[in-house]
Amino acid sequence: MGRTRCTGSPSRRTSWGGTRPHVEGAGAGKCEGRCPPVVLDWGSWNALEMEMGRLLLPTEPDADAHDDGPLTGLSRRTVLRAAAGGLLLPAVGLAWAQSPLSRPTSEDALGPFYPEGHAPDSDADLTSAPGRSGKAMGTLLYLSGRVLDRRGMPLAGVQMDIWQANAVGRYAHSGDDSSAPLDPAFLGFARLKTDAEGRYALKTIKPGEYGRRTPHIHFEVRGAASRLVTQMYFEGERRNESDGLLNAGSAAGRATKMARWIEPSGHHEKDALVAHWDVVLAFG
Numbered sequence: 430m431g432r433t434r435c436t437g438s439p440s441r442r443t444s445w446g447g448t449r450p451h452v453e454g455a456g457a458g459k460c461e462g463r464c465p466p467v468v469l470d471w472g473s474w475n476a477l478e479m480e481m482g483r484l485l486l487p488t489e490p491d492a493d494a495h496d497d498g499p500l501t502g503l504s505r506r507t508v509l510r511a512a513a514g515g516l517l518l519p520a521v522g523l524a525w526a527q528s529p530l531s532r533p534t535s536e537d538a539l540g541p542f543y544p545e546g547h548a549p550d551s552d553a554d555l556t557s558a559p560g561r562s563g564k565a566m567g568t569l570l571y572l573s574g575r576v577l578d579r580r581g582m583p584l585a586g587v588q589m590d591i592w593q594a595n596a597v598g599r600y601a602h603s604g605d606d607s608s609a610p611l612d613p614a615f616l617g618f619a620r621l622k623t624d625a626e627g628r629y630a631l632k633t634i635k636p637g638e639y640g641r642r643t644p645h646i647h648f649e650v651r652g653a654a655s656r657l658v659t660q661m662y663f664e665g666e667r668r669n670e671s672d673g674l675l676n677a678g679s680a681a682g683r684a685t686k687m688a689r690w691i692e693p694s695g696h697h698e699k700d701a702l703v704a705h706w707d708v709v710l711a712f713g
């Protein structure tokens with residue numbers, strides 16, 4: 430019997446960055462050499478994507494997950510079980526499993542103080558409020574980093590909403606009934622976009638403690654296929670070990686939310702703090 434040409438749809442990109450193989454529809458001819466050797470119907474492929482999406486969600490890993498190998502944050506048992514059940518194509522599954530994927534940044538609570546009543550600052554400097562005189566009180570903090578996908582590729586043009594308490598732990602929000610004072614020069618709400626290299630940078634002040642919370646900064650990061658709400662924390666804070674939200678997940682998840690301190694350079698003001706924090710989005 431002679432071979433017929435491939436008559437199905439061309440390969441398509443999947444939501445997790447792989448290539449969707451040609452799917453042979455009912456009555457379609459068989460493929461010649463360039464088509465993948467294994468063919469799924471749409472229902473099976475959708476089931477595969479759902480399973481992959483479940484595995485790749487930025488939630489806590491399975492209890493038996495290993496964090497020291499190529500299946501970072503995933504359970505080898507889960508992957509093998511899926512492959513054994515015929516859900517994962519051998520070629521696709523093997524290539525995916527061998528990719529050195531980074532763990533996505535863990536989610537955290539949105540919190541009750543998402544900014545209200547004023548537009549975000551867009552000049553990447555929260556130490557002075559638009560239309561208001563004076564400088565924010567507190568210790569200067571230069572925060573920078575990159576937004577990456579799980580393969581470490583930079584994500585350009587990603588919108589980042591950033592909000593925080595002032596130096597004494599008070600939010601410029603009607604719902605914050607703390608007795609700590611507001612700072613007229615600090616509104617604590619910025620909106621940035623990553624540059625072509627996935628970088629962002631913000632000049633702000635180090636937020637203070639409030640209630641039982643250790644110092645933190647809130648983020649909402651909007652990638653093309655991911656929306657991450659989380660909080661960023663600082664190494665070495667006295668309340669880090671007792672903060673319920675910081676410690677709600679695994680140690681590996683906690684680590685993704687922790688900025689690291691960097692030695693200030695000659696370009697920074699005296700006594701300014703410098704921190705670095707990268708964000709990894711599960712689906713870019």
Ligand SMILES: [Fe+2]
Nearest residue numbers: 540594645647
């Ligand atoms: Fe907060």
